[in-house]
Amino acid sequence: MKENTISAGIVDAAIAVHRTLGGPGLLESVYEEALSFELIDRGFDVQRQKLVPIAYKGHELGTPLRLDLLIDRAVIIECKATTQYNSIYEAQVLTYLRLLNLRLGLVINFGERYVKNGIHRVVN
Numbered sequence: 001m002k003e004n005t006i007s008a009g010i011v012d013a014a015i016a017v018h019r020t021l022g023g024p025g026l027l028e029s030v031y032e033e034a035l036s037f038e039l040i041d042r043g044f045d046v047q048r049q050k051l052v053p054i055a056y057k058g059h060e061l062g063t064p065l066r067l068d069l070l071i072d073r074a075v076i077i078e079c080k081a082t083t084q085y086n087s088i089y090e091a092q093v094l095t096y097l098r099l100l101n102l103r104l105g106l107v108i109n110f111g112e113r114y115v116k117n118g119i120h121r122v123v124n
Contacts, residue, residue: 003104006044006075011119013038014108018115028081031110032068035079045072052099067096076105080118083111090122097124 017034018024032048039046052065069077078093093105102124109118 002072003074006072007104007106007121009042009044010039010071010075010077010106010108011116013042014110014115014119018110024081024083024111024113026081026110028079028110031081031108032079035077035108036069039069039071046070047073052096054099065096065099070100074102074104076100076102076122078105078107080107080109081111082109085109085111085118085120090120093122094124097122 014035017031017038021030021034036046036048047070048068050067050070052067054061054064067076068079071077076093076096078089078096080089089107093107097103097105104124105122107120107122108115109120112118
């Protein structure tokens with residue numbers, strides 16, 4: 001499965017970003033930008049702040065959603081930097097996956113002491 005190979009690279013890159021930046025304590029946008037840089041440096045195709053259109057009864061709504069990162073047009077990443085994780089983040093990623101007809105997303109919470117404990121897989 002292509003998505004599993006991509007997600008393994010994403011996890012490695014997230015751990016590298018977390019270590020290099022000194023762990024938790026920074027803004028979500030800082031981790032997102034650093035992760036984007038790290039993934040591009042490793043040869044991944046990265047789209048940041050990708051607009052996701054929403055259709056309602058055949059009509060495209062005027063306010064699209066915005067996902068943090070789309071990697072190799074296959075895996076969605078939602079970056080967080082919080083001490084209190086909420087499962088709503090996974091529901092959000094599942095919605096993105098359904099709207100884009102993709103199979104795998106990751107919620108990465110850089111607010112954890114060890115980022116590996118803050119990685120949550122979401123499968124559509």
